[in-house]
Amino acid sequence: MTMTASQKLTQIRSELRTEEAEIINDKMIINMGPSHPATHGTVKFVLTLDGETVDDVDITIGYLHRGFEKMAEAGTWQQVLPYTDRLNYVSPLINNVGYVGAVEKLWGVEITPRAKYIRMLISELSRMTDHLTSIAAGALELGGFTPFLYGVEAREALYPLVEELTGARLTTSYTRIGGLAKDIPDGYEQHMNTALAHVEGLMIKVDKLLTKNRIFYDRMMHTGVLSQEDAISSGCTGVMLRCTGVDWDLRKHQPYLAYDELDFDVIVGSRGDNYDRYLCRMEELGQSVKMIRQIFKQMPKGPINVGDWKVCLPPKDAVYNSIEGMIAHFKLVTEGHQVPPGEAYFAVEGGNGEVGFHVVSQGNGRPYRVKVRPPCFYAMGILKKMLVGHMLADIIPTFDTLNMIGGEVDR
Amino acid sequence: MSQSLIDLLRTVKPTAIVGSSVAAGDATVIVVREQLLDVMTFLRDDPRCRMDVLIDVTAVDYSEYDPALRHAVTPLDAGNSAGLPRFEVVYHLLSMPHRQRIRVKVALPDDDCHVQTMCSLWISANWGEREAYDMFGVQFDGHPDLRRVLMYEEFVGHPLRKDFAQRGYQPLVPMPNLADYADNEIYR
Numbered sequence: 001m002t003m004t005a006s007q008k009l010t011q012i013r014s015e016l017r018t019e020e021a022e023i024i025n026d027k028m029i030i031n032m033g034p035s036h037p038a039t040h041g042t043v044k045f046v047l048t049l050d051g052e053t054v055d056d057v058d059i060t061i062g063y064l065h066r067g068f069e070k071m072a073e074a075g076t077w078q079q080v081l082p083y084t085d086r087l088n089y090v091s092p093l094i095n096n097v098g099y100v101g102a103v104e105k106l107w108g109v110e111i112t113p114r115a116k117y118i119r120m121l122i123s124e125l126s127r128m129t130d131h132l133t134s135i136a137a138g139a140l141e142l143g144g145f146t147p148f149l150y151g152v153e154a155r156e157a158l159y160p161l162v163e164e165l166t167g168a169r170l171t172t173s174y175t176r177i178g179g180l181a182k183d184i185p186d187g188y189e190q191h192m193n194t195a196l197a198h199v200e201g202l203m204i205k206v207d208k209l210l211t212k213n214r215i216f217y218d219r220m221m222h223t224g225v226l227s228q229e230d231a232i233s234s235g236c237t238g239v240m241l242r243c244t245g246v247d248w249d250l251r252k253h254q255p256y257l258a259y260d261e262l263d264f265d266v267i268v269g270s271r272g273d274n275y276d277r278y279l280c281r282m283e284e285l286g287q288s289v290k291m292i293r294q295i296f297k298q299m300p301k302g303p304i305n306v307g308d309w310k311v312c313l314p315p316k317d318a319v320y321n322s323i324e325g326m327i328a329h330f331k332l333v334t335e336g337h338q339v340p341p342g343e344a345y346f347a348v349e350g351g352n353g354e355v356g357f358h359v360v361s362q363g364n365g366r367p368y369r370v371k372v373r374p375p376c377f378y379a380m381g382i383l384k385k386m387l388v389g390h391m392l393a394d395i396i397p398t399f400d401t402l403n404m405i406g407g408e409v410d411r
Numbered sequence: 412m413s414q415s416l417i418d419l420l421r422t423v424k425p426t427a428i429v430g431s432s433v434a435a436g437d438a439t440v441i442v443v444r445e446q447l448l449d450v451m452t453f454l455r456d457d458p459r460c461r462m463d464v465l466i467d468v469t470a471v472d473y474s475e476y477d478p479a480l481r482h483a484v485t486p487l488d489a490g491n492s493a494g495l496p497r498f499e500v501v502y503h504l505l506s507m508p509h510r511q512r513i514r515v516k517v518a519l520p521d522d523d524c525h526v527q528t529m530c531s532l533w534i535s536a537n538w539g540e541r542e543a544y545d546m547f548g549v550q551f552d553g554h555p556d557l558r559r560v561l562m563y564e565e566f567v568g569h570p571l572r573k574d575f576a577q578r579g580y581q582p583l584v585p586m587p588n589l590a591d592y593a594d595n596e597i598y599r
Binding site for chain 1 (some may be wrong): 434435436437439463464465466467469471472475476477480483484501503507510512514533534535537538539542546559560561562563570571575577
């Protein structure tokens with residue numbers, strides 16, 4: 001039987017379609033991570049792909065689990081502090097502030113006005129390094145190497161200030177229960193102003209390179225969309241929540257330290273996509289700069305530590321020259337802070353959202369339980385919903401703007 | 412303000428609340444296990460509460476806590492004979508419209524360590540409860556995906572229980588059998 005040319009063509013087409021259908025029905029499983037060059041953060045995605053569309057994803061965290069909460073139960077209250085540096089390691093100072101804040105809340109300690117202002121200063125400084133890391137690394141993962149270098153240069157302008165203040169760039173351990181390790185050094189404001197001017201210049205460059213960049217825009221706009229209901233129900237906080245249009249910032253709406261004395265705006269998005277999260281971070285950087293300048297203007301003079309020797313170590317002069325000072329120092333170091341029995345939950349606005357500490361005390365100088373509420377942990381819980389049904393390539397910007405920090409999620 | 416919320420709960424759900432306190436600026440209520448879902452639904456949906464965010468789920472193992480001091484963390488009502496069980500599951504709720512927080516606790520005995528899941532009310536309960544299960548071995552009835560989240564699947568024990576040693580070794584995990592993968596139709 002002979003076929004006409006058109007019949008033959010129809011037959012070939014139908015065969016092709018069957019083959020095509022088989023290929024499409026064949027789902028592919030890909031392991032992405034735990035260490036992947038296009039993600040910052042140690043996490044494993046087991047992806048079921050239908051072509052280039054993500055059909056299902058299983059997210060595995062826990063690769064940086066170090067047992068923070070178990071270790072915290074082994075030492076004294078003050079000995080937990082260095083571990084908190086390692087939670088969110090791009091903004092360690094905020095964790096320091098949050099942890100001692102929880103202990104002080106349980107104990108009913110009211111810190112001095114100057115300590116409050118310095119704690120706000122270091123919080124905003126850390127928020128800037130956190131947002132800069134997120135923006136810079138995100139640009140790199142989408143192929144923009146120059147904005148990455150600008151972002152990292154800006155961060156490098158800020159790290160020396162952290163070092164000048166605390167003695168370390170990342171492992172700061174700067175706060176103390178009832179105060180701070182030391183006061184700000186001479187000439188600090190001037191160094192800060194120089195650095196901030198440098199950072200602002202770099203941010204303009206990053207903004208010019210990224211915000212209206214066609215490639216960047218297309219990959220960020222309308223990808224990784226999070227609805228407002230999902231954001232609230234899944235416990236998202238910080239930029240993840242605000243990008244969906246919810247006006248909620250702990251600094252504004254449940255002010256701690258002296259944030260109610262500062263003038264700043266809460267940056268709110270509207271679409272809940274990656275581009276909104278990027279814009280929110282850029283704007284919050286500007287707000288942080290503004291707040292740091294205000295903090296220096298308004299900072300009161302006075303002591304940084306509370307005068308109670310049961311809460312803060314006595315000054316060295318008293319330790320070496322008086323028996324009371326010596327005893328107070330000895331007891332505080334060997335027996336730990338005598339935090340009364342009870343429990344408290346204290347939250348601060350971290351780089352990624354609400355960093356909460358739930359502390360339980362038994363009154364014997366040691367924490368009975370310290371629970372960290374990491375903002376990224378709950379954001380990771382909703383990530384699956386943001387990825388499924390979208391393209392494989394969208395994972396990169398979505399995971400980047402979520403800004404998962406392994407040390408904080410896995411603890 | 413915290414006290415008024417507790418009073419409201421005690422009026423509306425008198426049998427569900429067995430203890431409450433306002434200490435260190437936090438409101439705490441202790442709820443009987445059987446009525447937890449009921450109380451949580453009320454807290455989320457009632458216009459006077461509107462606890463729209465489940466901020467955190469965790470548990471505490473009180474097995475080494477001094478019983479003489481337990482009233483500081485477990486403020487049971489006078490005359491309550493429920494005893495002081497070993498575990499407590501702790502839920503931190505936040506109401507963004509009312510700018511208010513509350514801590515809800517439910518006590519669980521060692522030999523009967525399970526509680527209803529809150530996954531039907533908040534998405535965040537999913538991962539939060541997985542973590543509490545992973546770290547303490549608390550079973551959440553009706554949870555859709557109760558797997559370990561921080562530790563790996565083959566891990567033995569629940570590390571944040573007080574009887575779990577600070578130092579120790581875990582058994583080695585055997586290599587996965589590649590034949591199992593070959594039999595799986597999706598890899599063929």
